[in-house]
Amino acid sequence: MKSRKDKAVELFKEGFNCSQAVFAAYSDLYGMDKETALKIASSFGAGMGRMREVCGTCSGMFLVAGLESGATEGKDTAGKKQNYDMVQMLAEEFRKRNGTIICRELLGLDQPQVTAAEFKDTAPQERTAQYYEKRPCVKLVEEAAQILESTILKERFTD
Template sequence: MDRVERAAMLHHKGYNCAQAVACSFSDKINVDEKTMFKLTEGYGLGMGDTYGTCGAITGAVAILGFLNSNGNLDGPYSKAETYKLVKKMTALFRNKNGATICRDLKGIDTKNVLRSCDGCIEDAVTILETMLADTAK
């Protein structure tokens, strides 16, 4: 089962969008799935039902941050590079779907659904996989 399929399966099992994306990469960052599940629980529905930034994106951002951070508590100098990666990821997602905000993607105000949750999860996983493959080169 590839990561897109795994993320979709987790979402259909009841994981929120952030959990589905992040947990599908938990092996990549050597964090157990239960810890990742708990860590990302509040990010569903655009961060706890605010319909803000798409949960699929926030799940992917958690993975990007984990992988890119230098983890140096006395010198957290990796932030600028991590922010560049996040900016690239959100730009790719926005270019594909027309928005990064859950409310807009779901068409809550406009009744024009830009992308389903399943589609957002697929896109976030695919974009993250591509970015990780590109940085590994």
């Protein structure tokens, strides 16, 4: 049986964005179908709509955290706090492993020679061998899955 981490990587390599890959690998645990999960997470790839802000793998983890502990009542301040604590813990673990949760920093696009025009291009790049060689995205998808399974989903994934 394929692991959830492998499922996430496979989804990414099929062409889905980083957020979709992480979220859709776990969404069925909450009764959500794959198509709905892919649609929900679609806007968060490449650092939020390819703006290179918060890494899409983190957004995928945060979406799972919402399914795991999100508040469903507007006045549920304890539930909101529980969810925010969970999101901050996931972000901190990702930072420990990678130094940042910001997409452009992870990709090395925070350098002075990178122009603003490069952030305006919303066209996804073709997934080629060179694409995967120059980006840490596959590793980040794997790490996001590992973080989920070693923290908030630990009870579901331990023998």
